[in-house]
Amino acid sequence: MKPKIYIDGREGTTGLQIYERLGGRDDLELLLIDEDKRKDTEERRRFLNAADIVFLCLPDAAARDAVSLIENETTRVIDASTAHRTEPDWDYGFAELSKAHRAAIAASKRVANPGCHASGFISSVYPLVAREVVPADFAFTCSSLTGYSGGGKKMIAEYEDENRDPRHASERIYGLNLQHKHLPEMEYVCGLTQPPVFVPVVGDFYKGMATTVMLPSVDARRVQEALEAHYEGQRLVTVAPFGGDEPVIYANALAGKDSLRLIVCGHARQAIVTALFDNLGKGASGAAVQNMNIMLGLDEATGLTV
């Protein structure tokens, strides 16, 4: 019997990208809701309970409602929203962080898929804190550049409108209240004693992401060696040689891929780590499909672009 998969929110940016990654697979059965019933609570309840694995690609409140519609013990959930990422009875869906994370995902009924900016920060910082290269009470700062698809359908329409605000041609700094919605998961997953100072920036390009963590008074080579050791043998998270692959970093360099690459630059007294990936790949839909593959005991990269 093929596992039955339902994508709640399939018409959205993340949902469509998951559908594209699963559409051509013959090892899964996709349960497809009628277009005119996709927001009908009773019909969704039926689909949510008929599936073995459900992807939630919905706003936070709708994701919480969807979970409450599940009335059986067997349906397993991968939630792409922010709703459950710091809940102790959910597993955080970033398998490369540790063997324990991977094992928890494999056995989980409830997986919270990481936020895009959070994926960049956590992939850099979790190993450095776990390996005591940087203390958990370090005053982390981070800047993260993302394509506008990170803002979903509404932001895509805003950027692609022919009469758009001409200021969209320039980068836009946001999250200025320093309370971005990904801060709680960054702090929780890395075990930090304080949140980082986090500056997200959206640019005039569709997809791609470069999240840079600043590490004053830290030896850059030690950082690179720790990250390389931590991710040894991983296929979807890799570490560049010290100094990086190129003299400059373009935020869209890994657009279209489901992998993430860490690049360490600096010298003996200062380091920066940049996580380069696609906000819709390892930052959302690619990660969600990877988590599903792990939950089903399949090769984690099935259907993904490494």
Ligand SMILES: NC(=O)C1=CN([C@@H]2O[C@H](COP(=O)(O)OP(=O)(O)OC[C@H]3O[C@@H](n4cnc5c(N)ncnc54)[C@H](OP(=O)(O)O)[C@@H]3O)[C@@H](O)[C@H]2O)C=CC1
């Ligand atoms: N875009 C990205 O890079 C990332 C997004 N995410 C998260 O994934 C989730 C989805 O985001 P994204 O795909 O960008 O958002 P979109 O706005 O592109 O899509 C959301 C979809 O959910 C549908 N929807 C809204 N409310 C309901 C409801 N009550 N019942 C059924 N369907 C509903 C919308 O319908 P309609 O089409 O009618 O508007 C839309 O199709 C969010 O929680 C987001 O924060 C996570 C990581 C990255």
Ligand SMILES: CC(=O)N[C@@H](CCC(=O)OP(=O)(O)O)C(=O)O
């Ligand atoms: C450009 C833009 O607005 N990006 C979104 C992040 C998208 C994302 O990862 O959202 P989730 O937390 O729901 O997963 C933001 O910064 O709020």
